[in-house]
Amino acid sequence: MTQELTSPTRARQAPAPDRGPQWWRDAVIYQVYVRSFADSDGDGIGDLRGVRRRLPYLKSLGVDAVWLTPFYASPQADGGYDVADYRAVDPLFGSLQDADDLIRTAHEAGLRVIVDIVPNHTSDRHPWFMDPDLARERYVFRPGKGARGELPPNDWESVFGGPAWTRTDRGDWYLHLFAPEQPDLDWDNPEVHAEFAAIMRFWLDLGVDGFRIDVAHGMVKAPGLPDIGRGRQATLIGTQALPFFDQDGVHAIHRSWRRLLDSYPGDRIGVAEAWAPTAARLALYVRPDELHQAFNFQFLNAPWDAAPLRDVIDDSLAATASVGAPTTWVLSNHDVVRHTTRLGGGLDRARAATLLMLALPGSAYLYQGEELGLPEVTDLPDEVRQDPAFFRGGRPTGAAGPGTDTETAPDGLAGASGQDGFRDGCRVPLPWSGERPPYGFGAGGSWLPQPADWDALTVEAQTGDPASTLELYRTALRLRRELPGLGDGRMSWRPAPEGVLAFARSGVLCTVNTLGRTAELPLPGRVLLSSAPVPVTGSTALLPGDSCTWWAI
Incomplete structure (x- = not known):
């Protein structure tokens, strides 16, 4: 049920910091994976009050905005990306009042706040899906193939492994491009459009400065839902055209959202998490009447080699320039192996890659902990893992990009205990202080275990050390703000x-x-x-x- 605030929000909400028009074109935005950032109540899970208490740290780091991963009411089958109520805060993370307080405090500190929105699918515990009649109107259901409908409607595979279809008690099948607990919405239904516009208005009225749109290349599927006819479909995402991603119809949705965002003051933005086969296709998401930014996963996936890096940079800049948009650079996030590990070469290469990224024209996204030089944790015991891809035996691609197979892992990953590419290793909670776990994360341990040798990587240990990775980030962000040639x-x-x-x-x-x-x-x-x-x-x-x-x- 949607929660109520204890007092009117808009009357007391601090306005977003004013960095002039189009602040987002060269912004540095810090991703907070809420459950792993800071725990305020000792239950071992990060929460909104924990984020709020650590805002001074983000301000001192020198970022412009904070992106919060989903904190909505959810059964947590996929880390909160299975949403049961888009207008309520899950008790794990606090209350709607806590969200209101966080946004207000961030604005007072000069930080903007971007929240996730998940429009491709909901939780199977969403009220729509729990009503059998509504479900068949608002989600993708199809009859099965075979003499008795016993076969899936087509050969599509889940990003998390296994078939993308689950059969119901009625005998028909519903589509879930991710986990079975995440049924895909049917965006041919106008009620779906109206609901998400209302959800956006709810959070914009609360004061958020924009949305990171999960699976922004999803929602629309090719007419007839044709077979693909190729195995390991997850490895094709972002490299080839597929009938369930990057369909032209998604752009009408984004244009409607851009009009909605533009109807609010303060340069509110939309950020596409979109995997597209080419930089030119990705640029379509940031045309003047669509979204403001799109993550550049071609750059994230580029090898550490001068020639291909230059090609990716050239292609990216040319594509976004063709539509008058900035390029948005990223090296790590909650869905991929941390770049300290993924690039091979350890911390030296990761530090170099970061300075390269921050020197490029446009906007940059940082993932929590990369400023500490955190590596991927590759030795988590099976019993603590929570990534649904781990249990389905597939390779995760986050919201839709290629995962990492052991056979093709980059230097530093091959043979890493057979767990390469799963996402729990980049989600281990942050080390803040002290010499042993949970390193100041909270009073009650941490939902994923932290390595015993992270004492030298804590915020406390690195602060004031000019050779530390944390101080390198702080200096780089200060220079980026001060030097007119950067950004x-x-x-x-x-x-x-x-x-x-x-x-x-x-x-x-x-x-x-x-x-x-x-x-x-x-x-x-x-x-x-x-x-x-x-x-x-x-x-x-x-x-x-x-x-x-x-x-x-």
Whole structure:
């Protein structure tokens, strides 16, 4: 049941911080995975009050906005992405009053707040799905194949493994591109459109600054729901056209949402979590009358190699420029292996990748804990795992992108106890302070166990240490805000040795050595910031392997 606030919200809600029009074009946005960020009540699960208490940390880090993963009422079959009531806060995470307080406090601190919305599917405990007649009007149901309808309607596979269809007691089948507890909505029904517009208004009235749209490439399926005829469909997502994702019809939905967002003051935004086969297809989501940002998963999936990295950057910038949108960069999130581990090369390569990302034109997203250099936890015992893909025997792709198979894992992942690619390892709660678990996360332990050797990675241990990853992030974000050449704007490539990238912004040169060895470069200027110390011999800079340096030119 929808919760009520104890006092009128709009009358006392602090306005969003004013960074001028189109603040989102060069914003740095920090993703909070709520259940793993900070626990205020000792139950081992992070909550909204915990987030609110840690807002000063995010302010000191230097980010512009906070994106909160779902905290709505949910049976938690998929970490809250199975929503039973979009207007209520799950008691695990607090109350609607706590959400109101968090938004107000964030605005007072100069931080904007973006919340998740999940429109492709609901929980099977949603009131619509629990009513058999409503369910068949508002979800995707089809008769089965075979003499008695005993076979699924088509060959579609769940992103989490196994068939994408479940048979009901009535003998028909419902579609679930994710877990069986997450039935897909039928967006051909106008009542579905009206409901999600109302949900958005509810949260916009509460003061949120925008929405990260889960599976923004979903909702619309190809007419007739045709077979795909190819195995391991999850490995094709984001690389090939599929009848259940990135259909042209989704853009009409996003255009309607853009009109809704524009009807509110304060530059409220929509962010697409969209996997598309090409950068050009992804750019369709950020046309002037659609959403404001779209995650750049081509960049996230690029190998640590100068030539393909340059190609991805060029393709991404060209595609978004064609529609007048900024490019949105990301290296880690709650659905993929942390980039400290995924890229191979450990912390050195992760630090370099971060400085590269923050030097590129556009907006950037950070995932909680990457500023601490947290690695993927690959040795979680089976009995504590909660990722539904683990139990279904598939490979997760988050909301729809490719997972990581052991056979094709990048350096640093292959053979990691057979758990490669599952999502629990990037969701282990944050270490804040102290020398042993739960490292200040909360008074009652943590819902996933933290490694015993994370004492050197806590916020407390790294604060004030100029060599720490946390202080590298703080300095990079401060410089990004202070230097007029960074953020949204132009860039140009400069000559560089093989294996090295060099590009100039206004007054800044960024050099990235993707090699595992030192590379020489004519000294370009004064070092502003580097992921590793840069020796200089005469007029030559010796770029360390797996490093990134910002130069004043």
